[in-house]
Amino acid sequence: MGSDQAGDRRANRAFTPNRYWYGIPAWISSQFSGRLANVFFLIIIIKHLLQWLLVELLSKI
Structure with missing residues (x-):
């Protein structure tokens, strides 16, 4: 615990x-503003989600 x-x-x-x-x-x-850092973080998350979706789709083919 x-x-x-x-x-x-x-x-x-x-x-x-x-x-x-x-x-x-x-x-x-x-040096980044808070908003820019959040946008960068969102882009990274979206990129990982897209890669995961691509792998899922390819594994079904």
């Missing part, structure tokens, strides 16, 4: 702006 809570805290800390953000150093990610 305790290790799960510690893992949650580590995961939350990983998404704060002062950490490495998708391999981009913190000083670069801090």
